Amino acid sequence: MHGFTAPNLRPRFAPPSDLTPLTPEYDPWDPIRSLQRYGRHALTSVEFTVTHLCNMRCEHCAVGDSLTMTESPHLPMDLIFRRLDEVEKLETISLTGGEPTFREETVREILLPLLKYARSRGIRSQLNSNVTLDYSRYEIIAPYLDVMHISFNYTEASDFHQVGFARSGRSVSANATARLYERMMENALRLSNDGVFVSAESMINYRTHDKMNEIHKLIVEMGCQRHEVHPMYPSSFASNLPVITREQMMDSINSLLDSRDPNVWMLFGTLPFFACGSDERELALVKRLAAEPNVTVRNDPDGRNRVNVNLFSGDVYVTDFAAIPPFGNVKSEKLDDVFAKWQDHSLQKKVDCHCPSAGCCGPNLLVSDMYFKEVDFTRRRSLI
Numbered sequence: 001m002h003g004f005t006a007p008n009l010r011p012r013f014a015p016p017s018d019l020t021p022l023t024p025e026y027d028p029w030d031p032i033r034s035l036q037r038y039g040r041h042a043l044t045s046v047e048f049t050v051t052h053l054c055n056m057r058c059e060h061c062a063v064g065d066s067l068t069m070t071e072s073p074h075l076p077m078d079l080i081f082r083r084l085d086e087v088e089k090l091e092t093i094s095l096t097g098g099e100p101t102f103r104e105e106t107v108r109e110i111l112l113p114l115l116k117y118a119r120s121r122g123i124r125s126q127l128n129s130n131v132t133l134d135y136s137r138y139e140i141i142a143p144y145l146d147v148m149h150i151s152f153n154y155t156e157a158s159d160f161h162q163v164g165f166a167r168s169g170r171s172v173s174a175n176a177t178a179r180l181y182e183r184m185m186e187n188a189l190r191l192s193n194d195g196v197f198v199s200a201e202s203m204i205n206y207r208t209h210d211k212m213n214e215i216h217k218l219i220v221e222m223g224c225q226r227h228e229v230h231p232m233y234p235s236s237f238a239s240n241l242p243v244i245t246r247e248q249m250m251d252s253i254n255s256l257l258d259s260r261d262p263n264v265w266m267l268f269g270t271l272p273f274f275a276c277g278s279d280e281r282e283l284a285l286v287k288r289l290a291a292e293p294n295v296t297v298r299n300d301p302d303g304r305n306r307v308n309v310n311l312f313s314g315d316v317y318v319t320d321f322a323a324i325p326p327f328g329n330v331k332s333e334k335l336d337d338v339f340a341k342w343q344d345h346s347l348q349k350k351v352d353c354h355c356p357s358a359g360c361c362g363p364n365l366l367v368s369d370m371y372f373k374e375v376d377f378t379r380r381r382s383l384i
């Protein structure tokens with residue numbers, strides 16, 4: 001036996017073993033955790049918009065209107081680290097764009113320092129990327145990243161072409177997008193095999209609602225550890241897209257629950273179905289979601305435990321709800337102070353309910369505005 005060394009089977013980017021694994025029981029992005037812990041909403045999560053550049057122009061993109069062709073300089077990182085240091089209860093950061101990895105310079109000078117900072121403080125991190133760029137770009141940051149979050153709404157390359165480039169304003173050949181589609185799938189699989197937690201998000205919308213089962217299968221084949229599902233709410237850039245009915249949404253979710261791979265964590269979010277609702281079918285779905293193993297419904301973090309910081313202007317947003325302009329600026333204010341101002345805002349108070357039995361802390365503002373304009377959630381109670 002002398003000289004025998006066991007092969008190192010640990011994937012190269014597996015998270016350090018002293019970090020709590022992210023599981024349905026431990027999702028530090030869910031605002032219900034901080035609400036339970038502190039008895040009130042607290043700022044535990046900061047999202048950074050690190051770029052307005054992107055190689056795609058997805059038709060549903062929530063920030064499509066703000067995408068640009070050139071970029072101004074970022075704010076100094078020492079200001080950002082100081083502002084993060086001041087957030088007392090910080091548990092997670094998320095990095096978003098645009099496509100955050102579009103320029104290698106952004107990867108090295110912005111993403112890497114932010115991820116290293118988070119790891120050094122035991123703060124969990126997520127990067128939202130389309131993973132269509134060269135793998136070497138992801139290798140730079142993967143050792144420090146907790147969740148690689150990708151969008152996946154396709155069953156084949158032609159879906160990717162239509163969804164991702166229809167609004168690019170220039171003609172992009174189907175061959176070129178097919179190569180990107182392949183690369184995205186290869187990168188996702190490779191990241192999964194290398195030990196990165198890849199979470200793929202699909203939107204239930206007019207294109208996908210009857211294809212979710214096929215989409216789910218491909219996500220499982222890419223080795224993703226989690227499948228996130230959100231309904232698409234046609235707002236701003238996506239406001240001209242057709243809307244599906246709640247009935248269609250429910251059918252899509254029920255069919256997905258029937259056919260899903262039970263080993264893959266399914267996370268639903270921003271659903272318009274609540275335990276205080278009176279519709280029998282909707283209540284049945286809420287109960288089913290609560291009872292299914294390896295399935296969670298995440299409460300919406302925006303404005304509950306999270307703010308968004310624009311890394312160019314310093315503006316702080318509390319939600320992407322259209323009626324709310326920036327609520328403060330990191331150049332002159334602490335993030336905890338900006339968050340405290342928002343907690344007193346009438347719009348936040350309108351949806352500030354909490355039913356412990358349902359593990360629910362109220363609807364997303366967009367959902368409430370779209371479906372429940374006349375409803376005062378603070379007067380409702382969970383029926384389960």
Ligand code: SF4
Pocket residue numbers: 274275276277353354355358360361362363377378380381382
């Ligand atoms: S927390 Fe609010 S939305 Fe959720 S079940 Fe209770 S009253 Fe309804």
